Structure formats: C-alpha cells, structure tokens
Amino acid sequence: MAAADLGAAEWERSKITNQDLNLLKKLGITKKPKAVCFPSEESYPTPPMGYRVSFVDHLIRGLSAPIHPFLRGLLYVYGLQLHHLTPNSILHISIFITLCEAFLGVQPNWALWKRIFFCRRNGSANVAYNIGGVVISVRSSVNYFDVKLPDSVQGWRKKWLYIREENHGCAEDNIPPFDGAEKILRRRSWDAEATEEERTSTEALMTRIHELQNTRGKELSGIQITAYFLRTRVQPLQARKNPFWNYAGDEDADRLSTNLEVKDLDRLIRRISSLKKKDSIPSTCRVKPYSAAHALPKPLIKEFLRIGAQFVGYRDYASKTEEKLAEANERADTLALKLEQCEEARKKAESDAIEARQEADKAKADAAGVEDLRKRLHDAETSLSDHITAQSAREAAITKRIKTQSRRFVDRTSQEFELEDPDNDVLLDAVSFLEFHGTEAREGMDEAKAGLSKLFPYFFPKKEEPATFLGLAKCFNPPEDLGLKMRHENMKVAVESTVALVADSQQTIDWAKVGDTEQIEQAKWRSLIKAAKLNTKKILAYLGIKPSSTPSSSRPEV
Incomplete structure (x- = not known):
C-alpha cells in the first residue's frame, strides 16, 4: 500500500523559542527592519504580502533572501519548494556553493552537482512527508567530503516563520510562491546523471576535489567548509554582490553580522552537525580559501611577468647608449599602454565570464527540462507504437473470427461468393463476405418462416403461432x-x-x-x-x- 501524503495536514502552530530568537539575532538575520515576521496564532502558514515561508533551521544553515540563482534553478529543475527540503539538504547546498566559490574558484556548477548529488523521497512505509519530503544525498559511487550530518533534526518542522522577499531587480532571485498543500511529484531530474560531455567538462573539478580531500597535511573536510562560511557571516544561499573568491573580510558588503564569539560558533556547529562534545571544532581551514586577500590565479598575470622580464633586458642594453634607452622607454610606454588596455580587457573578460557562467548554469537548468520533455515525447511515441501493435493484433483476431463465421455459413448453405470490387483490406473484405452470407441466411430464414407459418395451422390447430422464427422452428422439431x-x-x-x-x-x-x-x-x-x-x-x-x-x-x- 502506498504511503499517505500528509499534505496541508502536516502543518501546525509555530513554536519558536527565545533561544532561537537570540541565535537569529546574533547571526544578523533579524538585523534589518521587518526582515523577519513571526506567526501569531495561525496553525497554517499565511505569509503577508512580500514574505515567504522559511524555517529557523534553514536560516542558520545558510539560507537568506533573495536566494542564490543556483538554488532557485535547483528548485525549478527538481519541481520543489523550499519547505520540501530538509535542513540537512539545505546544508549540503550551502557547502557545495562555498566549495565551488571559495576552494575551486568557479561559480556553482550544475554538471558538477549532478555528478555528486541526487534527490530521494523522505518518509516511512506509511507516511510521505510534505514538509521536508525530499532529501538531497551524495551518490554512493562518489568520494565526497564527510559532512558529519545528524541522522535527524528534531522539531524543525514546528519552527516556521516568514522572511521578507528581496531581490536585486531580477525576478529570478525571488523565492517561488508558497503552497503548503502542493504534492511532491518525483521527476526524472531527481537522479539524472551527468552526460558524457558534462563529465568531461567537470573532470578537472573532480580531480581538484580529490586533491583537497587527500593532500597530506592539507586535507579539507566538510566541517572545515561549514565552519568557514559560518565564520565569514556570509549566507551561501543568498544572492550576493560578490562570490566568495572576492570576500573582503570584515568590510565585505554581504556580511550579515560581525564575527561570532568562539563559544557561539562552537555551539552552532555542534547544533547543525553530528559532532560530539569531545570532537574539536576547526578554527581555520587547512586549505586557504580564495578571497580578495588570496586572489584567484589569473592567466594574464603570467603574461605580465613575461613582458616585465623583457624590460630587464632592455634596461641592460640602455646603459650602453642613450639611443637604445630612448627606444626602450618608447617601447616601455607602448607596453604600459597595452598593459592598461589588457587590465581593462581582463576586468571586462571576468565580468563577461561571470555573466556567461550564470547564463550557462541557467541554460543547463533549462536543458534539463527540455531533456525531460524529450523523454516524455519518446515515452509517448513508444506508447502509441504499442497501441498500434495491439490494435493490429485485435483487428487480426476480429478478422479471423469473421472468416470462421463465413466458413460456417458456407458449410451450412454450400454457397460461396467472390467479391467483384474488393477493398484490399483484410478486415473490410471479411466483413463483406459475412454480409453476403448474412443476407443469404436472412432470405433463407424468411422463406423458411413463410413455409412453416403455412404448415403451422395443420400441425398445431389449437396453438397460437409464435412471433419469432426460432420459436416457430422449435415447434416443428419436437422430441416425437x-x-x-x-x-x-x-x-x-x-x-x-x-x-x-x-x-x-x-x-x-x-x-x-x-x-x-x-x-x-x-x-x-x-x-x-x-x-x-x-x-x-x-x-x-x-x-x-x-x-x-x-x-x-x-x-x-x-
């Protein structure tokens, strides 16, 4: 028997504690006026205009509005709302975005995500949850960071609230409208694997992840990544002005609050992970993350160094003659101008690359929907082919039965027919033969009935003649x-x-x-x-x- 989907019946009155309120305040989530609206007595979410439904345990794991484009694309491809995801799933996404931006130096990559993660339904044999009804899990074939997730997060479904919807002038940053009764429908995209082209394009990233995990003395762990984004006070799942590789420390525009005290950070990490009191909390990452202070390697820097090395040679020759010095200075001025132009080109290229990556991520998300439509079309064509095959078999069976009846008529009447103008259709021709035999049978029955009607008064003078031919024939075929x-x-x-x-x-x-x-x-x-x-x-x-x-x-x- 299928598990019962609780739907809207799963919601109940929100129960947020003072401890939760203090934590949200320390994290800077409630710093902006009207950033958060707490429900009153309602037992089912009815967010005010401009607000969306969220949970305390989602916010403390890196979620804020407006949401990151990667998260919005993920919800679209999977056909989910935010409340469908468990807190552990939210943390998985936060860690992945932090990994991509701060340690791989790339925008969150959809192809890389498919290589590592998949979705599955959450529930028991008898109940299918709506709140937290979907779990994001690491594929068993992938060697990924041990994130130390707890087996369950107790009571998180009862700690819901409203967060103010914000955007940066782009509708794609918006959180989809809330519908607590919407059923979760599994899609093929939940466990869609990366294509061969996607695997090839992400092989270098997978190799880098392996290196981050296994370089002796510099092993990066899931807890280190988690502690890093919590220390930065930047919410990974928020649409931000800058990616992590441009993180500017205390002056960063995307920070929600000042640094947490060590005890508060320690308590928070233990709350969202499975670490015990005896387990230590890493104070730093063994691998230095990219930031404004630790910039990404730039291919243009190597070119600049090569050009600078040429200047040294020119200065050596300039000491010999004034003419060569003037020539070197002139060339140096030219190269300086080119350097300035290259710097502007580099900035524009970086900006274009970021936009291109964002567009590519969106295109890949859209492509996943197209692939789903293509698969559904293929299934429909297969179903139509099966239907045509079944219909042909049915017509063949009907034709066989009609021919059998025609042969029986021939055996009874000793009368065969030939079609003068056949339809060249087996079924229609068989029906035509049956119509001929049927006409002959009707005429014979009419003649027989007329003859038996004339004889009836002589054989049965005291009986009333039956109205049907079958009744009349039975009268003339008694046992005696x-x-x-x-x-x-x-x-x-x-x-x-x-x-x-x-x-x-x-x-x-x-x-x-x-x-x-x-x-x-x-x-x-x-x-x-x-x-x-x-x-x-x-x-x-x-x-x-x-x-x-x-x-x-x-x-x-x-």
Missing part, C-alpha cells in the same frame, strides 16, 4: 416424430370418414372383425389395399379430398 403424428391424424380422419359413409349406407358390419388386422397375412393385406384403391379414390373425391402420391403402407397402422 411430427410426420408420423400427422399421418396418424390423417388416418384417424380417414377411418372416421369411412365409418360415417358405411353408416350412411345403412349396411350392417361387424366392426370388431374389420378392426382385427393382426390375423391378416402380408400378401393378403397388400391385395386388399390394392383392390380398395379404386373405391378409396371415389370416396375421397366424394369428400372433396385430393389424394397425395405417397404409397400405401404395407402394414395397417392402428
């Missing part, structure tokens, strides 16, 4: 011999007529002797019958009866 019965009736009439004639002639006859035919031999009986024929014909003529041509019986019938 109907012809013999009629002959007996005729003989009775003949005997009665003979006796009446004899009585009318006033002759005296011993009828007992006349009726005793058992003593008469066969030969004598035949001669008596033969001698009586002349008088029999006269008597019948006198009675107005025309005798039939049937021969007389060789034995008397009594």
